[in-house]
Amino acid sequence: MKRVLSGIQPTAESFHLGNYLGAVKQWVELQSEHDAFYCVVDLHALTVETDPAVLRRRTLASVAQLIALGVDPQKCTLFIQSHVPEHNQLAWVLECLTGFGEAGRMTQFKDKSQKSGSDRTVVGLFTYPILQAADIMLYQANLVPVGEDQRQHIELTRDLGERFNSRFGATLTIPEAYILKSAAKINDLQDPLAKMSKSAASNSGVIDILDNPDINAKKIKSAVTDTGKEVVFDEKNKPGISNLLTIHSALSGKTIADIENSFAHKGYGEFKSEVADVVATYFTPIRKKAEELLADSQGLQKILAEGADKARAVASATLASAYDAIGLVPPRKR
């Protein structure tokens, strides 16, 4: 079985529809036929200044949402990154193999640091992709399911893995990016040419899956569409309607053609109402499940402890071989 690893940042109170359809849904599909490791990357989230109570809440809420959405701790290894200190330990080794210029060429770093200026950019943002490389290679992952925006970070991971292996002998598995299907690309409801994203200027185009269905219904009903009348999929001329069709189809399981047919003589208003219903029907039980999990903090802690144990068993073995390969003297066993 191929090993899969992916991570998601706990940077919002709720995942949004784009996170779910673009990533988490595919994590769920991958877990049955792969040896999957999924982590909530709380250490990466430290690159953005966050109130401690908020970070704690978001981290647990992320775990609860992943489980509610179908990530099954019985089928995969689900854990919190900071529970496995080997991530930082391997990251340091990889940092010592990364060129300063090489890290500086990462486009996400360039974009983010340009926005905030160098004095307000933390060093952690610079080393972020190297920690990500450690996340992946600690588990000897073969496949890394990520969005297109992460491709460069996976390339860096591969370069670092190859560099390590050629200097110190075959130790780390070189992973491949498993770029998530573009069919599941969900765009902002207010700006249907831009990806749905938690960093959008306004939250009014973002469907948060833990939000009250009424709020989401309002957002869907005020989604930006063109002035035409037909509910047809046409990304170029009707990006708003096409986005809503994609959402409907992904959640209802109906084909786009079937949905188009059923609205052949109806207007946008009716169509939007149905999309709102589809979204509410889909996420109401998930929201309930996430709330139940969060209410049972002992149960959640237990799941996390088991996940961390499973993760550490693999991570510590990789770290030990990497340390040994580079010439660090192992401590004597007592």
Ligand code: TRP
């Ligand atoms: N950088 C990734 C993102 O923003 C999150 C991430 C951290 C990740 N570590 C990872 C993704 C390891 C895949 C594998 O989406």
